Amino acid sequence: MSKVNLHDLKARIEAANVYALAKRTPCELAPKLSLEVERNIWLKREDMQDVFSFKIRGATNRIAGLTDEERTRGVCAASAGNHAQGVAAAGAYYNTAAVIFMPVTTPAIKVTAVERHGAETRLVGDNYDEACKAALDYAEETGAVFIHPFDETDVIAGQGTVGREIMEQMPRTPAAVYICTGGGGLVSGVGTWIKSVSPNTRIIAVEPEGAPTLTTSLKEGTPTPLEKVDSFADGVAVKLIGTNTLEIAKQVVDEVILVSNDEICAAVKDVFEATRTVVEPAGALALAGLIKHAREGKAPDGDCVVTISGANVNFDRIGHMVERAELGAGEEMLFAAAIPERPGAFLNFCNAMGRRPVTEFNYRYAESETAHVLVGIKTRDLEERAKVISDMASHDITVTDLSRDRLAKRHLRHMVGGRASADIPEVLYRFEFPERPGALTDFLIALDARWNISLFHYRNHGNSTGHVLCGFQVPKGDVDALEESLAKTGYPMAVETGSKAYEYFLRA
Template sequence: MSKVNLNDLKARIEAADVYALAKRTPCQLAPKLSLEYGRNIWLKREDLQDVFSFKIRGAANRIAGLTDAEKAKGICAASAGNHAQGMAAAAAHYNTKAVIFMPITTPMIKVHAVQAAGAETRLIGESYDEACDAAINFSNESGAVFIHPFDELDVISGQGTVGKEILEQMPRTPDAIYVCTGGGGLVSGLGTWVKAVSPTTKIIAVEPEGAATLKTSLEAGEPTPLNKVDSFADGVAVKLIGKNTLEISKSVVDECILVTNDEICAAVKDVFEATRTVVEPAGALALAGLIKHAREGSAPSGDCVVTISGANVNFDRIGHIVERAELGAGEEMLFAANIPEQAGAFLNFVRALGHRAVTEFNYRFAPTETAHVLVGIKTKSSDERADVVSAMDAQGISVTDLSEDRLAKRHLRHMVGGRASPDVEEVIYRFEFPERPGALTDFLVNLDSRWNISLFHYRNHGSSTGHVLCGFQVPNDDVKALEESLSKTGYPMSPETENLAYDYFLRA
């Protein structure tokens, strides 16, 4: 039995004060998708809000209810993007100061949008949880009102107006509504209204396989933190669902399904073809769930609505999304560098890069005096390329700019490789690095210098976590000692030495 009174929550949704800032977004039929999947598919276009996300609803309703004394003290929040933008816009409208705490891995497009709305941003920590702790401490010290992104009833009530609008706009009662789900604010608010008015309509929560916080907690019967969260769909990358949202979801959610990142990317493409809008991965999550259900034969045959929840996609992520859906690529400065094949040379090279954002890193050991490295980095302008070359020259590193070399950009970057010496055992590991300046340097500094790196590959995918493939030469077969050294870096790792692809292309 829910601890939240659902009748009271429905009344809160009815009275929610959102339309000073939020739009009544359309619920549009998608003819091509409907034809392809044999049922009427409707898109609830929350990507058309001024902040490109439904989050403006909860933020507007919560801040509208503050007293004058509370508004005078200001508000604070923690968010990786969409809640932050909603809070900033609502705070500006109601003339109260907003301080938003965001992880340092937050895409800058979201940080700049929050700042443009007049809010102060503070980048702290590498995860939402660290930023949230900082926001709560700030609230306790300053008196500013902390507003949770999904677990407050006024926020949930604001999000619930999405469900109210859907039932008002649909020509017929929908058979099912598929809802993108992270912390649960949208699915619990929407579900409360819909189940009260149309109890036969199924509410289906859709989550990424790597961030199944609702499904995990429903199975456990209580809020249960995930050990690991895949941040690809960053708008729903939540480690722990809310207490209120879980209790409400127990009463209103009929089913919870999981989709892969590839399925999400394909849905982003489908939304684009239907609307000519590029939505963020979380924005296409619900459609990915419906398509999966339809292909499995589990989706209702009548009218199905999906929430298109947001379009705050970082530009540099679009290439990765396209690549996952259709093998696309992106742009940056690409250069070749020659470094001495000796211990410590790799660390010196990384230090010479400074805090520049690396998009790709290809290196393979060769039994010669000089190692060849192919690197891609982000640059603000073409003029910065000369600065990179100068920085490398200062360290005695010879660099060749390949940014305009079509062969290098289209082919060579994906073909760099080789095989290590067969005289020394090599082991391969896959790592997850926080996507922040200095992460690679920290890794190399903490790594025991006796281990020679024989392979290194990294490519930026625009998310908060970088994926790295790294090889090490292990004299005397002392793998245990290597793994003890690697554990000190603090970065998650998985062995890949027995991977079949490694056998085919990389093993000596």
């Protein structure tokens, strides 16, 4: 496969027609963050676009370049968020009919935002891939022009204007630019421009640990689909990177960083404290990468720019991000402690905690010689977690750090107490449900009725995917038959029976 011509792409960026709708967003110094990481951090504020995302640039440039005949046929796209709004807004501006295919799980606020621009929305399937197939079928049937969210040259060139603005706005040549990465349109366009004018500036792509699209494809050398995609940072939750964007990334990206969801939430908090703006998870992804890089001593000295790529966040997701932000920043520790069931033990435990503020304390008597308590406490940083464990050990209290335990963070700390019967074996699974009407009913119908559900916990975070914890009693120990039944549901699942959190607080 021949490589994309970067000289041609740079010329396309220079000629990109985006400013009929896109703004020249500011590149702002973040003084408090700069002090904390001991280098200048600049925020490229694409959240300040009228559609609250950089996606308006690529969509505008692509539709601006259509012929009169193509505009007459109209355009279509598949997206659950920012690209949809960009295409809808550009279609309205250029008097081009737009039909946007969105998954059924798309939150109503995003559907309404697209329709507000005059586009028609069609809700199809549980995920982007199903909506995209419907959009492509529609394009073939009607002749409408399909606008790809990231893998078309004109879209990439439109996103590349972000890089051009950065280099025009910065008072000095940046040492590095950190860029949120999903399908690769932004990192390809920005990287192309910056490398062409400043080859020594490092281009650092940042991806979520649960959606390492670029990382996986770079390792394999070709676009490689992910088996599973964590949709938490939905703006970059892409299963397969583009063919063009991967070839460009190979030439312009110096390094890729993976960050956890908790680190992303911590960066959302940092952006809020710097700007008083609540951005979406993908909007804070690049900053999370820089902070992690700096913490590990790997960030380059000098000025570092991060893309704040979008602020299309559902209000009901904010609470979840706040909850996880302190864990990601090391400002909260969640742990299980084993305490003897005897008078005075609780006072000894409190003395071991010292004067650290307690964020939560969960305990239920279980008629044994040892009590297990689930505790959250305020900490100064990640390093203090080790000090907590040593302080507890000096009081003969055994502690297990659950700050990174998914079951504990997502479910256990929000559940009521109780244990199943010790006489009947129980197994525990974690599932991901599409957030659409009937998903739970479909799940129960697919199950064989002989399995008794002994535990069920579900939380809605305003995301397209719901997270469910489910326990089953297996009186005859036939786990293989149970898992064969569970596989029929079609929902992704993971075994949690061996989890320490389950052992401490839920197992009989």
